[in-house]
Amino acid sequence: MKIARLLALGCVLAVGLPAAHASAQRVSRLDGARLGSLCTKPAGTGICDAYISGIADSVTLAHLFERNAEKDSKDVPAFCIASATPTADMRGKVVSWMKDHRDDLSRPAGEVVFTALHESYPCGGGK
Numbered sequence: 001m002k003i004a005r006l007l008a009l010g011c012v013l014a015v016g017l018p019a020a021h022a023s024a025q026r027v028s029r030l031d032g033a034r035l036g037s038l039c040t041k042p043a044g045t046g047i048c049d050a051y052i053s054g055i056a057d058s059v060t061l062a063h064l065f066e067r068n069a070e071k072d073s074k075d076v077p078a079f080c081i082a083s084a085t086p087t088a089d090m091r092g093k094v095v096s097w098m099k100d101h102r103d104d105l106s107r108p109a110g111e112v113v114f115t116a117l118h119e120s121y122p123c124g125g126g127k
Contacts, residue, residue, distance in 0.1 A: 032105035032112035036098040039091055049087040052094055055113040056081055078114065080123035093120035 035051060038044030056079075063077045081090065097116035098105060104112060 027108045028110055030109040032098060032107055032109050035109040035112065036095065036105060039095050039098075045088075045091065048091055048094075051109065052090050052113055052117075053087055055110055056090065056117060059114060059117075077123055079117045079121040081117065081121045085121075090117070093117070096120075 030051075035048065038051075039048035059078050060081075094113055094116040097120060098112065101112075101115075104115070
């Protein structure tokens with residue numbers, strides 16, 4: 001029930017946000033600055049966690065589906081997040097990345113989260 005309310009609130013927020021630049025594909029109108037604001041307020045952490053998890057899940061699943069369709073076992077995923085990683089840890093990395101990259105926060109939130117996860121959870125070691 002709580003998740004359903006969070007998702008509904010997220011949809012209301014996304015619909016009520018100002019439009020971003022036009023794109024050939026549908027992209028949420030939520031920008032990095034507004035997501036960062038949600039992620040740093042106690043009342044917004046549930047929405048923030050759901051958004052970050054959605055990006056992480058969708059990129060991981062898209063990579064798996066694409067790799068399986070093309071039978072490319074050498075293809076490397078965009079990021080590697082251990083299954084035991086708590087969403088709060090992911091949020092912390094994303095928020096930290098946002099603080100270090102304020103000039104990028106006008107980009108769509110999904111792009112910001114993707115880049116933050118890519119740089120925070122590289123595959124094959126690193127950070």
